[in-house]
Ligand code: PEP
């Protein structure tokens with residue numbers, strides 16, 4: 001169902017007034033975790049002023065350590081809806097379990113399936129039975145075929161609104177958090193008709209190369225970019241090192257627009 005052979009046109013996914021896929025680009029930006037209304041509002045306001053349209057933020061966080069901040073849970077989703085409705089943005093947030101689907105669907109516009117859950121088959125099947133758009137992240141050790149087959153689980157259930165996102169894979173390299181597999185972009189676009197995005201924050205884990213990587217992603221044909229933005233990154237409760245502040249976000253956004261690659 002994901003194959004280009006069956007469906008030669010690019011799939012364009014409409015979420016409220018935003019289109020993902022086809023010839024336009026989207027910027028998905030926001031904090032790693034939703035921490036408070038003030039924190040999320042500060043980022044949402046910056047996005048709105050810049051013209052970015054999709055606000056991200058985790059309420060249910062898949063943390064490596066059980067002792068780290070696990071997210072605000074349902075309270076986080078309530079904050080997200082409240083802020084997004086006030087500012088006027090489309091939202092995306094991760095769900096980690098099928099039991100969350102019903103409650104989360106009232107609060108977010110797009111479900112994110114995180115890298116660690118790319119092959120959580122019960123979750124894939126469950127979101128496949130909904131009509132909620134899904135952003136499926138590539139697992140840190142998943143091949144492109146495995147990513148496409150994971151998408152296939154969602155499509156097979158009848159949900160045809162699936163987007164793919166490369167977020168870096170595990171290699172021997174230690175100077176980046178993961179290795180951004182830029183070749184994933186043209187390959188996924190060749191093999192599938194689904195929108196393809198690139199997460200420059202989790203793939204690199206560093207702030208100084210975000211713009212170069214985002215430009216590379218757009219040059220390779222990506223339909224969108226994801227970047228983590230926090231009003232005060234050093235104080236962030238998760239991914240403090242890789243999040244950019246609001247001033248850096250505006251510079252990043254300007255860099256993308258000036259590159260001529262984003263439209
Ligand atoms: C995220 O985007 O919040 C996240 C946890 O990313 P990943 O699943 O790619 O690690």
Ligand code: MN
Pocket residue numbers: 032033202228238239
């Ligand atoms: Mn993060």
